[in-house]
Amino acid sequence: MAALVATLLALPLVGAQTYDIGGGALGIRTHFDWVAMAAAAVFAGRLALHLQQRLRRGREMVDETVFARLAVWGNRRALPLTLTGIAFAVALPFLPFSSRYLIDLGTTVLIYIMLGWGLNVVVGLAGLLDLGYVAFYAVGAYTFALLARHLGLTFWQALPFSGVVAASFGVILGFPVLRLRGDYLAIVTLGFGEIIRIILLNWSPVTGGPNGISDIPRPSFFGLPFAHSAPEGVTTFHQFFGLEFSATQRVTYIYFVILALALVTNLFTLRLRKLPIGRAWEALREDEVACRALGINPTNVKLSAFGIGAMLGGIAGCFFATRQGFISPESFTFIESATILAIVVLGGMGSQMGVVLAALLLVTLPEFGRAFAEFRMLIFGAAMVAIMVWRPRGLLAHREPSLRLVPKSTRVLWP
């Protein structure tokens, strides 16, 4: 039945393709094989769904999904899992199957993980829906690019500045939106993200407009640049260590830089969560009125969340600039904000591991999808919908208390 509907629908949509036959006229090429494939796919899908429902009824397991069990298991084995993850991430460039492409991909994943952890402070902990997070990423990137161009600062010197400037932007955004929540807050932050991008686009004398800023210095290893041949009096990395020059060295180094930054971000946010400020963020997410009744100043709490989230975004932006060597407003469109937010939401709000998993999924899925060319965004979308249907609260939605009265090990397992 469903297959029949699909055939009818697919006939005009897929079955016919217009093509240029010259002279401005259009011809129609039919693809009945595609229609048949679509119908077959729908039939198979329907059948599978039906069978699965039967199976489910039989076993009476309705809400026990794979991820639910994974979340519980992951929580019980949090430490070994984390250590394995870090060990794998450190070893990745030296594994036999790794390539420059893989390391590049790993770097991208790590940037998104870091951004996800930063946004997690704002969205996951403080519950402030921010759709313009990419603005802080852009501010961080441009801060470094401009500092490098005009003052000749290196990556490591500019890193704290990027963070501070982005944090001040976060606070600036925070002020007008103090009274807003939920949807309204989302709209204002969305607008803020666009304002930043449009300023970058139009303020040509400073930002270079659509041409962006190029020749951003690469990071150096304790002052040793990664270059084939250095200017007089400068030792390059490969000369210093007596290695053969290879472009992979720089890529690998950049990978380790972001790995370190991401790990520091993680430690920082995990630690903050266990401090009064972190608990105040969560309390604010739960109930702002109650917060006020307990003498917590909601203004300070919100601004600190915006500021710290923005700072982490800015640091990631600074890294992005040095990695690319070139930045333009193109890199900071709304779709970036949406992706980062999707990582946080998919991972499970407030879950650090969830962010890692979601970032891996969101960045690598389109890569695997390359084989399907134009359908890859479709597959990507379908995967997102599927996750939201099966795990509406995110992949690893589990909250670990920031402190316990009874230590975890001696405690009877909580139902």
Next chain:
Amino acid sequence: MAESQGLLLAVEHLTMRFGGLTAVQDLSFNAYSRDITAIIGPNGAGKTTVFNCLTGFYKPSIGRLTMHVDGEALLLERMDGFRIARQAGIARTFQNIRLFAGMTVLENLIVAQHNLLMSASVLSIAGLLGLPRYRSAERAAVERARHWLDKVGLIEHADWTAGTLPYGAQRRLEIARALCTGPALLCLDEPAAGLNPRESAELNELLLAVRAEQEIGILLIEHDMSVVMGISDHIIVLDYGRKIADGTPVEVRADPDVIKAYLGEDELEEPPEVTAADLNIR
């Protein structure tokens, strides 16, 4: 300054208008330390509005609210809500429980001690570095939380998520959370609403124990007459935003106006009231 010993809160000529509606009109009363003062009245009498004025959620249209803390007189109508809690030492609970439902019981109580811990963590820097000063402050906070958890009988549930507790336990937790702020005046908005007789008897004991142990005044809005008559030292009766009686339980019970307006007519169980004021703060 205070005319009698232990005067904590003086409300003078409090009037609160919402557009054309006058919720509270020309209300004056005092609350004393180590006293339990109850505000009663039929639904919509303006009881919760009084609380919201006291705790800074509303700015009163007219009137003066003076809180006497450590020999200092603080004018509440000029302070932000969070400052009232922080400096004037007024803690409150809500008619419809407002816990941090996603956090654990213990965390709820630690959040209540935010300001104390925040100053110990020195802009979070000492906390980030795990300096001993912050650690000992945190340990003290956990001890204080443990003390109150023990008092309200929730010590076994300390690591439960607050939202999963039964209703009565959530009420007690909210009171414990308010007490963790170390208040001078504890304002309870219908603490016995939805409790069974045994639970409200326990509540009475808890409140009496708190009063006996702490230098604290309790201000109470209540429908449950067994609570009000059983433990109050002092009762204020409101009807349509006006005070119609003020005195000890015995006096109030004998007052003909009160009997007419409230006790005589509907002493039966009533559903928790929802006033215009409640709708506004949500």
